[in-house]
Amino acid sequence: MTNLAIETRGLTKRFGDVTAIDGLDLAVEAGEIFGFLGPNGAGKSTTINVLLDFVSPTTGTASMLGLDVQADRKELHRRIGVVPENYGLYERLSGRRHVELAIEFKGATDDPGALLDRVGLSPEEANRPAGEYSTGMGQRLSLAMALVGSPDLLILDEPTGGLDPNGARELRAIIEAENERGATVFFSSHVLEQVEAVADRVGIMDGGQLTAVDTIERLRRDSAGGARVTLSVDHEPERALGDLPNVRDIEVTDGTVRATCLEPEAKLAFIDRVQAVTTATDVRVEESSLEEMFASYTTEAQADEQAEPAATAGVEA
Amino acid sequence: MSVRTVARKDLADAGRSKALWAVTLAVVLFTAGITGLAGVSTDQPVGEVFGLAFQVVVFALPVVALFLAKGALTGERESGSLRVLLSLPPSRGDILVGKLIGRTALMLVATLVGGVATGLVVVALLGGGLELLVPFMTFLGLMGMAFVAVGLGISAVSPTDGRATASAVTVYIVLVAMWDLIEAGIGAGAVELGLLEAGSRPAWLQLLGLLPPNQAAGAAYEAATAGGRALAADPFASVWLPTLVLLAWLVVPVAGGYLRFRKADIG
Numbered sequence: 001m002t003n004l005a006i007e008t009r010g011l012t013k014r015f016g017d018v019t020a021i022d023g024l025d026l027a028v029e030a031g032e033i034f035g036f037l038g039p040n041g042a043g044k045s046t047t048i049n050v051l052l053d054f055v056s057p058t059t060g061t062a063s064m065l066g067l068d069v070q071a072d073r074k075e076l077h078r079r080i081g082v083v084p085e086n087y088g089l090y091e092r093l094s095g096r097r098h099v100e101l102a103i104e105f106k107g108a109t110d111d112p113g114a115l116l117d118r119v120g121l122s123p124e125e126a127n128r129p130a131g132e133y134s135t136g137m138g139q140r141l142s143l144a145m146a147l148v149g150s151p152d153l154l155i156l157d158e159p160t161g162g163l164d165p166n167g168a169r170e171l172r173a174i175i176e177a178e179n180e181r182g183a184t185v186f187f188s189s190h191v192l193e194q195v196e197a198v199a200d201r202v203g204i205m206d207g208g209q210l211t212a213v214d215t216i217e218r219l220r221r222d223s224a225g226g227a228r229v230t231l232s233v234d235h236e237p238e239r240a241l242g243d244l245p246n247v248r249d250i251e252v253t254d255g256t257v258r259a260t261c262l263e264p265e266a267k268l269a270f271i272d273r274v275q276a277v278t279t280a281t282d283v284r285v286e287e288s289s290l291e292e293m294f295a296s297y298t299t300e301a302q303a304d305e306q307a308e309p310a311a312t313a314g315v316e317a
Numbered sequence: 318m319s320v321r322t323v324a325r326k327d328l329a330d331a332g333r334s335k336a337l338w339a340v341t342l343a344v345v346l347f348t349a350g351i352t353g354l355a356g357v358s359t360d361q362p363v364g365e366v367f368g369l370a371f372q373v374v375v376f377a378l379p380v381v382a383l384f385l386a387k388g389a390l391t392g393e394r395e396s397g398s399l400r401v402l403l404s405l406p407p408s409r410g411d412i413l414v415g416k417l418i419g420r421t422a423l424m425l426v427a428t429l430v431g432g433v434a435t436g437l438v439v440v441a442l443l444g445g446g447l448e449l450l451v452p453f454m455t456f457l458g459l460m461g462m463a464f465v466a467v468g469l470g471i472s473a474v475s476p477t478d479g480r481a482t483a484s485a486v487t488v489y490i491v492l493v494a495m496w497d498l499i500e501a502g503i504g505a506g507a508v509e510l511g512l513l514e515a516g517s518r519p520a521w522l523q524l525l526g527l528l529p530p531n532q533a534a535g536a537a538y539e540a541a542t543a544g545g546r547a548l549a550a551d552p553f554a555s556v557w558l559p560t561l562v563l564l565a566w567l568v569v570p571v572a573g574g575y576l577r578f579r580k581a582d583i584g
Contacts (some may be wrong), residue, residue, distance in 0.1 A: 015582075052404060055582040074406050082404035092333040104322050105405040108343030145401070288341070 005030045005153050005184035007279065011060035013046050020046040021062070022208035028186055033179050035199030036188035039298055043208040044188050045085055048157050052082060065152055078106050081146035085157035085188075093133030095121055095141045098130060099148065108149035119144040120170055132143070135162030143174065154178055156187035160194050172198050179301075192294055206298040219297070222288075224261035231274050232282035233257055239277060244269050319407035321414025327389070328422060340381050340428040340533050347377040348457065349434035356442040363439065363446030364542060365475045367453055370435075371538050374457060375531040379464045380491050382424055386468025389416040390578065391478040399583060417469050424461045428454065452541040456534040458562075463530035463566035467492075473574025476581070492529035508579040523553050530566045533559035564572055 006028035013021040013215040021043045025234065028034045038044045049055045049063055053073045062069045067076040089098060099112040116126045119140040125133075130141060139162045146154060154175070155298045160168050175185050175198050189195050195202055196216050212219055227249075232255060241250055241257070246266035257274050261267040274280055352370035359366065367567070390413070393399040402412060420538060432454035439446050475481035504522055507513035513522070527533050537559035552558040 049584065050399075054400065054403060055584065056580065073409060077557065080404075084397075084400040084404050086397045087401045087404075088393070088395075088399075089401070090330045090398055091396075092330050097329070101322065101326055102405055103320060105407055107406075112332070142401070145405075157349045282569075 003030045004028065004063075005032075006062075006064050006186060008050075008062040009060055009212050010045070011047070011050060011062055012058045013043075013050060014058045014109045016069055017043055021050070021057075021209055022072065023038060024208070024210060024259065026203065026210060028184065030184050031179070031182065032200040033127045033175065033185040033198050035188070035195035035202040036186060036205065037190070037192065037195060037294065038205030042205040042298070044205050045157070046208075047205065048085070048155065048188060051155065052084065054084075057130055078149065079151055080153045080155060081148065081151035081183075082154075083142045083146045083156045083159050087142055089130035089133065089138055089141065092129055094128060095126040095130055095133070095137075095144075098141055099126075099144050102145040102148040104116060106149040110148050110150075115144045115147055116141075118147070118174070119165070127171075134168055136164060139163055140167070143171065147174075147178070150181065151183060153184045153186065156185070158189060160189060160191055168194060203293065204297045211297045226260045228286040229259055229267050230284045230286075231271065231272055233278045235278055237274065237277040241273050241277065244273060291292075318417070319411040320415045321449045323402070323407055323412050324418035324422070327416055329420030329512040331419065331423060332572070340385055340423065341430050343381050344378065344431035345434045347374050347381075347437045348431035348520060351377075352435050353438040353442055355544060356439065363443045364449060366439075366443065367446065367449045368539070371453060371457070371535065375535055376493060378428075378457060378461055379489055379531055381427070382461045382464030383468040383471075383485040383489060385424055386465045387471050387475075387481045388478050389420055389469055390472040391475050391481040394476075394583065395478050403583060410575060413469070413473060413571065413575050416472075417466065420469060421462050421465050424465050425458060428458045428461050432457075449542060451468075452538055456538045456541070459537075459560070459563045459567075460530045460534035463534075463563050466567050467530070467570045470570030470574035473571070473578035493531050496526075496529050496532060520553075527553070527559055527562055530563055533562040533566075537563065 004027050007208060008024050008026045011021055011024040011026070012019065024043070024047060026047070036044055036047075046055065050057050051064060051069055053069050056070070063093070065079055067079075069076065084091055093101075096112050099110075099115055102108075103110050103112060113123065113126070116123070118303060121137065121140050121144065125137060130138065133141065139159065143156075143159065146156070156175075159171060163171060173192070179185050185198075187195075187199075199216065201213065201215055202219065204211050204219075208290070226246075236252055236254070237257065244266065246262040247259050247270050249258070249260045257278075257280075259270050261270055271280065271283065348370070351373045352366060355361075355366045355369045355373075356363075359369070361369070390399065392404065399412075399509045403409070407415070432450065435453070436447060436450045439450065467488060471488065472481050475484060500522070503525065504513065504518070507522070508515050513519065527536055536553070537556050540554055540556045540559070543554075
């Protein structure tokens with residue numbers, strides 16, 4: 001038995017001439033909360049579609065909970081809970097009936113009322129046909145179906161779409177509680193804050209490949225984003241500041257000197273250098289945002305880098 | 318287990334739609350209404366009335382059955398509920414078979430209601446002929462099931478509901494509206510090529526004429542009501558050959574649809 005909840009090896013999926021996934025090796029450990037990030041068209045959805053056996057891979061293998069996603073799909077699907085992307089509900093069936101169906105299909109013994117209550121659907125709402133649901137209510141219902149049978153692995157594809165901030169918070173609490181219970185949680189999102197708040201590790205997908213897998217903190221540190229340091233000076237330096245390790249994009253404008261510092265020590269070195277040639281009166285430091293960090297791992301940033309090697313990738317976005 | 322749940326869900330979902338009631342109404346109108354109309358508008362004996370009604374109904378019922386089945390999978394594919402279903406344990410095969418059972422049950426319920434209504438009309442108007450109602454409903458029921466299977470096969474191979482509708486219309490035109498013409502054309506072509514003597518109708522050409530479910534149902538009904546020729550020496554005057562054709566229609570389109578649906582990308 002493997003202790004990986006999700007594992008793909010050399011996974012490739014081509015649609016005609018288009019390569020959606022390109023030799024993907026993904027490993028999600030049992031018991032972790034894994035955030036799956038990437039811009040549209042990066043191959044995120046196709047990866048999840050392969051994991052759920054909605055599409056067949058061109059080459060490579062994929063398994064979850066040690067079970068092959070195609071050969072063992074029936075057993076596998078009894079043990080996972082899924083909120084698929086672009087899911088639809090049966091307009092004429094009640095919310096409660098949806099949950100009962102999932103219970104029946106999985107051979108589970110859950111109480112539908114308790115599950116619906118847990119995701120914040122009242123008994124009255126649960127008895128209404130799903131065709132009358134708002135997007136947010138549909139999302140809650142879909143989550144209730146995913147929780148049926150206390151799955152070992154939860155796969156949530158863009159689960160926050162349609163949820164208000166309150167709903168997103170409740171979703172986070174449920175994700176954490178499920179993880180506490182022992183479930184591995186794999187969820188995709190383009191809302192970085194959602195991912196940062198709960199994920200133990202994140203994987204960033206771009207151009208059909210994983211461009212980074214790590215904790216958010218480490219990714220942020222390793223990304224070329226760095227920190228933007230702005231010094232107010234009482235007079236502009238008369239000579240060039242020269243090169244410093246891990247300091248880029250030095251800019252002198254009236255009354256200020258700016259630079260991007262990739263390491264904490266670089267900030268100090270930069271300030272010392274400026275102090276050597278002029279007098280700093282104030283200092284402001286802006287850490288790179290999550291968006292900038294994210295951008296530094298995806299295509300746009302790489303294109304920038306190629307065009308202008310000296311520029312700090314993504315920071316000027 | 319999964320198959321049963323899919324079928325029950327499909328019945329519950331489709332049963333709550335107005336489609337079922339529209340279908341039932343259509344079947345009742347076509348069977349009872351047309352039989353009644355034939356009964357009052359001609360002075361023919363009851364057997365002739367049934368025969369006439371059957372000929373008309375086999376044109377109408379396939380529309381109902383194809384309409385009922387062609388969206389069974391494409392509808393769920395477009396709404397995204399198929400993604401929910403496939404996230405759960407049921408396999409594509411389970412879903413296909415469950416849908417077949419669900420939609421066939423709907424069609425049979427509608428046909429049964431139509432049969433009872435027809436019986437009442439016949440008894441009321443003609444004062445007899447109830448014994449003919451059994452073959453009448455049996456072969457209409459089988460034909461309805463065959464077209465449900467064809468519709469479901471279409472649904473399984475179609476990526477969108479629009480494509481399924483277009484295919485269903487094409488199938489109707491070829492199998493129901495134009496088959497006599499197609500058969501005649503092939504016959505004439507065979508004569509032209511010297512494969513066939515003008516005016517003759519060899520077994521293969523007769524079999525060709527029997528292929529569509531509506532033609533097979535008509536032949537079976539005719540043979541059954543012509544009196545005790547279920548095991549006739551001439552297969553084309555028998556009940557078993559057209560019945561066999563009808564049974565094949567129940568299996569082949571769904572099996573063919575499954576081969577495609579099994580591998581389809583549900584994006």
